[in-house]
Amino acid sequence: MPLAKISMSVPVVVNAEACIAGKGCTVCVDVCPLDVLAIDKALGAAYMKYDECWYCLPCEADCPTNAITVNIPYLLR
Amino acid sequence: MTHTTSDNQILETDILVIGGGTAGPMAAVRARQKNPDLRVTVLEKANVKRSGAISMGMDGLNNAVIPGHATPEQYVKEITIANDGIVNQKTVMAYAQRSFDMINLLDEWGVKFEKDETGDYNVKKVHHMGTYVLPMPEGHHMKKILYRQLRRHRVQVVNRYMATRLYTDKDGRIAGASLLNPRTAEVATIKAKAVILCTGAAGRLGLPSSGYLFGTYENPTNAGDGYSMAYHAGAELSGIECYQINPLIKDYNGPACAYVTGPMGGYTANAHGNRFIECDYWSGQMMLEFYRELEGGKGPVFLKLDHLAEETVREIETILHSNERPSRGRFHQHRNTNYREKMVEMHISEIGLCSGHSASGVWIDENARTTVPGLYAAGDLGSVPHNYMLGAFVYGAIAGEDASDYCSDAGFGEISSEDIGTEQQRILAPLHRTDGISPYQMEYKIRRMVNDYLQPPKVPKKMEIGLERFREIREDLPLLYAQDPHELMRANELQFILDCAEMAAHASLYRKESRWGLYHYRVDYPETNNDEWFCHVQTVKGAGGDPECFKREVEPYIVELDDEEKDAYRKLRVASTN
Ligand SMILES: Cc1cc2nc3c(=O)[nH]c(=O)nc-3n(C[C@H](O)[C@H](O)[C@H](O)COP(=O)(O)OP(=O)(O)OC[C@H]3O[C@@H](n4cnc5c(N)ncnc54)[C@H](O)[C@@H]3O)c2cc1C
Ligand code: SF4
Ligand code: SF4
Numbered sequence: 001m002p003l004a005k006i007s008m009s010v011p012v013v014v015n016a017e018a019c020i021a022g023k024g025c026t027v028c029v030d031v032c033p034l035d036v037l038a039i040d041k042a043l044g045a046a047y048m049k050y051d052e053c054w055y056c057l058p059c060e061a062d063c064p065t066n067a068i069t070v071n072i073p074y075l076l077r
Numbered sequence: 078m079t080h081t082t083s084d085n086q087i088l089e090t091d092i093l094v095i096g097g098g099t100a101g102p103m104a105a106v107r108a109r110q111k112n113p114d115l116r117v118t119v120l121e122k123a124n125v126k127r128s129g130a131i132s133m134g135m136d137g138l139n140n141a142v143i144p145g146h147a148t149p150e151q152y153v154k155e156i157t158i159a160n161d162g163i164v165n166q167k168t169v170m171a172y173a174q175r176s177f178d179m180i181n182l183l184d185e186w187g188v189k190f191e192k193d194e195t196g197d198y199n200v201k202k203v204h205h206m207g208t209y210v211l212p213m214p215e216g217h218h219m220k221k222i223l224y225r226q227l228r229r230h231r232v233q234v235v236n237r238y239m240a241t242r243l244y245t246d247k248d249g250r251i252a253g254a255s256l257l258n259p260r261t262a263e264v265a266t267i268k269a270k271a272v273i274l275c276t277g278a279a280g281r282l283g284l285p286s287s288g289y290l291f292g293t294y295e296n297p298t299n300a301g302d303g304y305s306m307a308y309h310a311g312a313e314l315s316g317i318e319c320y321q322i323n324p325l326i327k328d329y330n331g332p333a334c335a336y337v338t339g340p341m342g343g344y345t346a347n348a349h350g351n352r353f354i355e356c357d358y359w360s361g362q363m364m365l366e367f368y369r370e371l372e373g374g375k376g377p378v379f380l381k382l383d384h385l386a387e388e389t390v391r392e393i394e395t396i397l398h399s400n401e402r403p404s405r406g407r408f409h410q411h412r413n414t415n416y417r418e419k420m421v422e423m424h425i426s427e428i429g430l431c432s433g434h435s436a437s438g439v440w441i442d443e444n445a446r447t448t449v450p451g452l453y454a455a456g457d458l459g460s461v462p463h464n465y466m467l468g469a470f471v472y473g474a475i476a477g478e479d480a481s482d483y484c485s486d487a488g489f490g491e492i493s494s495e496d497i498g499t500e501q502q503r504i505l506a507p508l509h510r511t512d513g514i515s516p517y518q519m520e521y522k523i524r525r526m527v528n529d530y531l532q533p534p535k536v537p538k539k540m541e542i543g544l545e546r547f548r549e550i551r552e553d554l555p556l557l558y559a560q561d562p563h564e565l566m567r568a569n570e571l572q573f574i575l576d577c578a579e580m581a582a583h584a585s586l587y588r589k590e591s592r593w594g595l596y597h598y599r600v601d602y603p604e605t606n607n608d609e610w611f612c613h614v615q616t617v618k619g620a621g622g623d624p625e626c627f628k629r630e631v632e633p634y635i636v637e638l639d640d641e642e643k644d645a646y647r648k649l650r651v652a653s654t655n
Contacts, residue, residue, distance in 0.1 A: 001513050001556065031127040033298045034291065035237070035259060035563060050563060052291045054330075055404040058127040072408050076287035076328040 008051040011071045012037065012059065016045035018067035028059035028068055086265065087492075090118040090233070091484050092477075093254060093269035095240045096303070097121035098129020098296075099466055100456030101275035102223040102232075103473030104480070108273075109230040111481040117232050118267070120256065122239040122566075123298050126224055129277060130296050130433075130457070131466060134217030136337050136401045138190070139203075139465040141211040142176040146200040149173035151207045153636045159205070159360045159646050160436055160462045161592050161605070163316070163613060166635050168461045171443040175471045180211070183470065186222050189215040201340035205356040205645055210336050214396050238265070240302065241504050241569055243272060243310040243452065244492040251310070251451035252490030255500045259566035262508055264501050270487045271451045271480040274439065275473060276303030278321065278457040279577045281570070283427030283532065284524035287328050290517070294323050294330050294426040295457075303458040304430055305573035307439040308580065308624075312447045314616045315440040315460040315629070317584035320533070320596045321431040323359060324367050326380070327424040329409075331402035333380050338397075341389050343382045346420060347375040354649050359434060361594030362646045368425060368533075368595050379420035390416050425595075427524075428532055430577055433457035433464050435596055440615060440629075445476035451487060453480055506557070507568040513558030516567035523550055523571060527578050531585065533598045540582045547579050580616050580624045587626035588614050 019025070022044030029037045029046060036050040037059060046067070053073060060068040071077075094105045097119040105117045121128055142152045152173040157164050180198070184190060191199040191212040202208040227234060240254045244266070253268040280295025291297045308314060324345065326333055338344075339357050347353050347370050354366050371378050382390060394416065398406035414421055432438030438460035445453045453476040454460075456469035464472065507516070530543030554572070559565040590606040591599045612628040619625035 001558075003512055003515065003558075030124055033123040033128050033132055033296060035123065035566070052297070052567075054291055054293075054297055056132055056296070057403050058132055061133070061403075062127070070404060070407075072329075072404060072411060073289050073292065075289040076285075076292050077408070077411050 009074055010048040010051045011053045011055060011073045012048040013069045013071065014046045015067045016043055018065045019045040020065055021046050025064065027062050027064060031058040031062050033058070088265060088267040089489070090267060090269050091115040092117045092271050092273065092480050093267055094119045094273045094275060095254065096129070096275035096277060096456070097125035097234065098275065098277055098456070099131050100469040100473035100476070101273070102227050103470045104273045104275060104455055104477035105232040106226050106230045107474040107477030108481040109232055111478050112485070115481060115484055119227065119232055119234045120238055120240055120254070120267070121234065121236050122259070124236045125227065125234050127220055128298065131219045132296065133403055134219050134400045135213060135466055136216060136396060137210055137212040138180065138467045139336055140176070140209050140463060140467055141180055141198070141200060142173045142209065143180065143198050143200050143211065144177060146208045150636050152209065154638060154642065155204055155206050156463050157634070157636070157638060158642060159358070161361070162611060162643075163436070163592070163631060164462055165442070165632050167443045167632060168441065170635060171475065172461060172464060172468050172471050175474070176467055179467060179471050179474065186226060188219060188222055189213060203336055203339050204358045205649070206642070210340065212337070212340070214400065217400055239566060239569070240306060242500050243306050244496055245310055245449065246490030246492070249311055249449065250490045251449055252492045255497070255504065257504050257566065257569060258562065260562055262505065262562035262565055264504060266492065266497050268489050268492060270484045270489055271453065273453040273455060273476045273480055274303040274307060274458055275456045276458055278429055278431035278433060279304050279574070280429050281520070281524065281574055282429045282577050282581065283527050284521070285330065285427045286424065290520060290524070292330055293429070294325060295429055295431065299457070300570040301430065301573040301577035302570070303439065303454065304580070305576040307447060307449070307452070307454065308576055308618050310449050310452060311618065312449045312452060313440040314580065315438060315613050316436040317430060317580045317616050318588050318597045318614060319361070319436040319593050320581070321429040321435040321437065322364050322533070322595055323426040323434065324364065324378070324423055325426050326405070326408070327377070327422040329405060330426070331397070331405045333397065333421070338380065338382060338393055341393055342385050343380060343393065345423065346379050346381040348377065348379070349375055350381060350420065353651050355651055356649055360646055361435070361596035362649050363594065364425065364596065365594035365598060366650050371425065378423045380423055381420045382416040383418060383420060387417070428527065430581065431457045432460050432462060433469060436460065436462035436593070444479045445472050446479065451483060451490070504569055505565070507559035508562070508565045510558045513556040514553060516557060516559060516564050516571055519550065519553065519557060520567065520571040520574060523547070523575055523578055531578065531581055533595050534600045535585050535598060536600050537586055540586050544579065544582050547575060547582070550575060583624040584614055584616050584626055
């Protein structure tokens with residue numbers, strides 16, 4: 001069965017300028033209970049890879065540079 | 078653990094704790110304290126630093142039994158009545174008797190509970206009869222405190238590995254578990270003398286009305302893994318028909334009313350702003366009144382705070398917007414909801430399985446033992462009703478201690494290489510295909526069917542149709558396609574969900590009466606029938622592979638109920654709103 005791609009707006013926004021993933025930080029990726037964040041190596045910043053968020057906020061609370069903003073997912077906003 | 082998928086290395090530990098949320102860390106620490114020679118491993122799908130229901134802390138202890146405010150006997154009575162009589166009182170008593178020591182231990186570890194001027198715990202009344210709620214407005218450091226204890230007691234922690242199945246030996250005794258790394262798709266086997274399941278509720282059973290798969294009340298990491306693993310290992314499950322359903326803010330998955338705002342003067346109201354239930358403590362009976370008001374002419378239901386003084390509202394905001402579910406403030410902001418100006422619309426949650434809130438779990442006795450030798454369960458998964466967070470800690474401790482004793486006599490069970498081969502093939506199959514059905518779609522379909530056919534009010538024909546749909550989805554499993562290890566995790570989780578859905582339908586069909594208010598409201602048998610159904614309903618994996626149910630007698634009570642108390646939870650509706 002062939003697959004199609006659908007685009008989704010994701011709730012987590014990372015400020016790439018503030019993010020220090022390029023220096024080796026992975027805190028948000030480490031703490032997310034749903035494992036939905038990842039590091040974009042080329043960009044040197046974290047991003048939300050899967051739209052599967054509990055809007056629970058450990059990523060935002062533990063980020064050392066306040067680079068993360070978690071919004072409420074659009075479907076329930 | 079650095080082996081590849083084809084590597085069949087077998088790891089070994091004495092006690093394996095699966096799930097490092099709330100009960101899990103406590104179980105591991107107590108096991109090590111009891112016998113420091115044991116190797117104790119906590120296996121966590123996420124990361125113990127921020128995993129589970131309490132990842133951002135908690136607003137309070139819902140069920141604290143504190144001398145001077147309540148006795149263990151009173152608590153056992155309250156829960157027996159709240160759970161319509163169907164409890165193994167010994168398990169509730171074991172919790173109640175250890176509740177106060179556990180609070181003191183947590184206090185010693187640095188958990189901040191609300192205290193009065195004299196330094197005593199500041200307990201509040203929320204339940205229908207007794208006084209048991211201990212607020213913890215500064216409760217955000219729970220996970221940090223637990224993590225410190227895990228390190229201090231040198232518990233081995235393995236993050237980002239999920240257990241997929243338990244292994245038993247040829248005599249049915251626990252032997253270990255099969256593991257999957259959701260980032261690399263590495264698989265592994267771990268042998269253990271004892272296994273303690275602390276995998277939380279089955280939180281991804283129903284679909285939230287927003288349609289967002291992960292907008293569940295429970296932490297969605299808890300997909301029902303433990304229910305399914307215990308089931309396949311041959312354990313008895315209990316009260317699966319006694320669903321978890323919670324009153325929540327509409328569209329937002331945070332609880333609000335009873336425990337935080339209740340003691341400060343907030344309450345659940347109908348559209349006219351009137352109270353319609355006497356007591357906001359969560360019970361099936363309360364949920365039934367909630368449901369009726371929601372669907373009735375005076376619905377929907379609201380959380381009323383607009384009558385409170387400014388400083389009270391500010392205090393409520395501080396707690397509700399910073400602890401436990403801290404994104405709540407953002408949600409209200411988008412909708413221009415200000416507690417001071419208007420009531421907040423409420424709704425009921427999707428259905429789930431959970432003993433922490435309701436009474437659906439893996440059957441355990443007062444030592445946290447399941448019916449499979451060497452297998453324990455604690456927390457939301459263990460069948461002790463209304464156990465909540467403190468119950469998770471107490472039963473975690475009980476399980477850790479008992480498993481530690483068990484290990485002094487027990488050896489390792491043999492895991493057959495055939496079992497390992499079959500299991501690893503099963504786990505990895507979706508990754509080996511090149512196209513097919515995405516886990517996202519299949520999970521959505523299962524959970525949509527759960528809503529359509531399994532949600533109360535329960536109708537038998539609907540349950541049967543639901544089972545037919547689930548069977549068809551099961552036939553689609555060979556089409557399940559995962560594009561990467563992350564999707565492979567979801568593909569495995571949806572199989573846990575499917576097992577839970579089938580168990581929920583079977584158990585709901587089996588109990589031919591209504592009980593626990595909305596949790597098991599059978600439209601065809603609207604009355605409670607104590608003559609035939611004053612018993613537990615147990616669910617096991619039958620010989621044919623489908624769930625089978627049977628009755629288990631309720632053990633004789635150790636605390637007798639007075640006749641006039643028995644109906645206390647059935648008289649929750651405020652008389653003037655009938
Ligand atoms: C929003 C919310 C508010 C609550 N408020 C209160 C309150 O105010 N007061 C109160 O007393 N109680 C409250 N509770 C209930 C209380 O939090 C729970 O009863 C308790 O924390 C459950 O503990 P647990 O260890 O069973 O589950 P959890 O703490 O959820 O831990 C389960 C762990 O298992 C892991 N896991 C799951 N599957 C696997 C697998 N296959 N392999 C490996 N690991 C796995 C998960 O990642 C998770 O870390 C609340 C619950 C929720 C969800
Ligand atoms: S925690 Fe913050 S700084 Fe670190 S990777 Fe994530 S977003 Fe970047
Ligand atoms: S809010 Fe929670 S689920 Fe969402 S990305 Fe952050 S840590 Fe993960």
